Amino acid sequence: MGNKTEGKNDLLIQLIESQLKPNVKAIDAEAFYAEAFLKSLGEKGFFLSEEEQAFDTYFTEMNIIREVAKVCMTTAFCLWCHFAALIYVRKTPNLQLKEKMLPFLEKGEVLGSTGLSNAMKYYAGIEKLHLQAKPADGGYVLSGRLPAVSNLGKDHWFGVIANVEENKRIMLFVSSSVEGLELKERTEFLGVNGSATHACTFNDVFIPNEWIVTEDADSFINSIRPVIVLYQIPLGLGVTEASIDGIEKVKMSKNGWNQFLKLQPHELTNELNEIEQRVGKLYRQNEINWKEIASMRLDTVYLTLKTVHASMLHHGSSGYVRESDPARQLREAYFLANLTPTLQQLEKVVHPS
Numbered sequence: 001m002g003n004k005t006e007g008k009n010d011l012l013i014q015l016i017e018s019q020l021k022p023n024v025k026a027i028d029a030e031a032f033y034a035e036a037f038l039k040s041l042g043e044k045g046f047f048l049s050e051e052e053q054a055f056d057t058y059f060t061e062m063n064i065i066r067e068v069a070k071v072c073m074t075t076a077f078c079l080w081c082h083f084a085a086l087i088y089v090r091k092t093p094n095l096q097l098k099e100k101m102l103p104f105l106e107k108g109e110v111l112g113s114t115g116l117s118n119a120m121k122y123y124a125g126i127e128k129l130h131l132q133a134k135p136a137d138g139g140y141v142l143s144g145r146l147p148a149v150s151n152l153g154k155d156h157w158f159g160v161i162a163n164v165e166e167n168k169r170i171m172l173f174v175s176s177s178v179e180g181l182e183l184k185e186r187t188e189f190l191g192v193n194g195s196a197t198h199a200c201t202f203n204d205v206f207i208p209n210e211w212i213v214t215e216d217a218d219s220f221i222n223s224i225r226p227v228i229v230l231y232q233i234p235l236g237l238g239v240t241e242a243s244i245d246g247i248e249k250v251k252m253s254k255n256g257w258n259q260f261l262k263l264q265p266h267e268l269t270n271e272l273n274e275i276e277q278r279v280g281k282l283y284r285q286n287e288i289n290w291k292e293i294a295s296m297r298l299d300t301v302y303l304t305l306k307t308v309h310a311s312m313l314h315h316g317s318s319g320y321v322r323e324s325d326p327a328r329q330l331r332e333a334y335f336l337a338n339l340t341p342t343l344q345q346l347e348k349v350v351h352p353s
Helices: 002-030 035-043 054-071 073-091 095-106 117-123 217-230 233-249 254-260 265-285 290-320 325-338 343-350
Strands: 112-114 131-136 139-149 157-165 168-175 181-185 198-208 212-214
Touching (some): 035 073, 054 073, 117 217, 131 198, 168 217, 212 217
Antiparallel strands (some): 157 168, 181 198
């Protein structure tokens, strides 16, 4: 088993080096979407879960996200979007949807995403649901607008949650090519523009029953939310590890003057190791603890922000070049801080009083 895992990890590194790394500057500066790389991961079997238990799948996929995030968090975020879609389809009670879509998603023939940022904020009491669904013959008619859904392209699929009535919300899995759905690409962000993010406007879109993830979105979200947030932790860990490596590389530059900076790489490494140990404890206990996951996600964001700031200071003027690794990692870290659940939402969960 160990040799098989090591071999798969070696293949992952090879794919990252050959297919992703050469495109990182274009992803960051020109909003290039690494769709071919994402599909190649599926072709090579990195999205398959049939041979693993649930917790093994969680931590295998978290490792993939982290390795990609070390090189490009924008693409790792797209990967997280795809894994979120996989979780929806793996967990759906709708066997018709699962049997139809899961093989395509796990082989990378279809890429998926999560359109649940608004829904997560709704469940946190921050926003109203933007989508409304009306029952129709054989399904629902969907209307409303989501301001930003990432990892979307032609014939991609993504999850959404809509109000049906006051006490009923449903979750649907929607094709980006469905009639009546208008997509408008958004590339005006500070960073992460290569994430294929679109505003999605639903103009009375018919959604057939076979696309329903669940008729009880409230309960479904409670069951999957911890895993979705767990998968965000390696986004920060990957950027943090890469930033620490960058600080180490310039440690002796400027005639060693970096030693006088207050924050040094060994301190950051110690904090990174602490979070890794907490994640490992979850795995050993085979337990999903929502508050502990929220706490780890919160601490990961703060550590990532602290590390990229330190990296900018250690690199000095070379880090102030827009296309430098430290500048890109700084933008990526601020995106992570605003990724749902945001710092404010996490603080409310972890420190409610």
